[in-house]
Amino acid sequence: xxxxxxxxxxxxxxxxxxxxxxxxxxxxxxxxxxxxxxxxxxxxxxxxxxxxxxxxxxxxxxxxxxxxxxxxxxxxxxxxxxxxxxxxxxxxxxxxxxxxxxxxxxxxxxxxxxxxxxxxxxxxxxxxxxxxx
Numbered sequence: 183x184x185x186x187x188x189x190x191x192x193x194x195x196x197x198x199x200x201x202x203x204x205x206x207x208x209x210x211x212x213x214x215x216x217x218x219x220x221x222x223x224x225x226x227x228x229x230x231x232x233x234x235x236x237x238x239x240x241x242x243x244x245x246x247x248x249x250x251x252x253x254x255x256x257x258x259x260x261x262x263x264x265x266x267x268x269x270x271x272x273x274x275x276x277x278x279x280x281x282x283x284x285x286x287x288x289x290x291x292x293x294x295x296x297x298x299x300x301x302x303x304x305x306x307x308x309x310x311x312x313x314x315x
Contacts, residue, residue, distance in 0.1 A: 222283055222284065223287075226277070228313060229311055230276075231274045232312060240301065258281050
């Protein structure tokens with residue numbers, strides 16, 4: 183499988199951010215949008231792709247959107263095996279890091295109406311990947 187496609191596929195699937203919440207992002211829903219607007223964060227995406235074709239479509243839609251450029255997010259790595267030092271990962275396992283200028287930028291990307299209602303559903307029901315963060 184094309185690892186570039188898997189990189190794009192994995193984006194936005196789960197978020198692990200390493201900052202202390204201190205401010206509030208704009209939102210009108212019940213989701214806790216408390217976030218740090220000052221410190222850069224890394225979104226960690228990791229897991230197993232279950233339906234590569236659907237994930238390619240998802241990745242293409244995400245890439246065609248302006249969501250990452252608008253949030254000033256960019257890839258820190260290419261999730262391809264270089265050297266495995268421990269364990270035996272499945273060929274469909276991916277890990278990706280995306281840097282955002284702030285936690286608020288990452289949170290706003292994740293909860294963007296276009297992402298939640300148009301792009302994210304492309305990989306759901308049934309799930310096209312089992313990702314954790």
